[in-house]
Amino acid sequence: MRLRRLGPWLASGKIHFRTHSPGAALLVEQLEQFPIGDHDDGPDALEMAIRLMNQTLGEAAFDDGLGSNLFGNRF
Numbered sequence: 001m002r003l004r005r006l007g008p009w010l011a012s013g014k015i016h017f018r019t020h021s022p023g024a025a026l027l028v029e030q031l032e033q034f035p036i037g038d039h040d041d042g043p044d045a046l047e048m049a050i051r052l053m054n055q056t057l058g059e060a061a062f063d064d065g066l067g068s069n070l071f072g073n074r075f
Contacts, residue, residue, distance in 0.1 A: 002044075002047055003034060003035070003040065003044060003047050005047065006043065006046060006050070009050070010031065015050075026042060027042035027043070027046065030043050031043050031046075
């Protein structure tokens with residue numbers, strides 16, 4: 001369930017991936033295959049990183065429309 005929270009941010013283009021990066025390509029592949037793919041380590045790590053950013057930014061973060069905050073105006 002936690003990984004599904006990434007959907008709105010990915011769909012809105014708020015998360016960008018480096019082009020020509022094997023790691024980013026693997027992450028995008030795992031995101032595309034979620035929830036039926038064999039691996040979800042990348043998406044899980046992405047969700048944890050975003051959650052940590054949200055906790056660190058606190059009040060500076062904006063609302064994702066799902067009742068939790070994500071990025072501050074700095075990004």
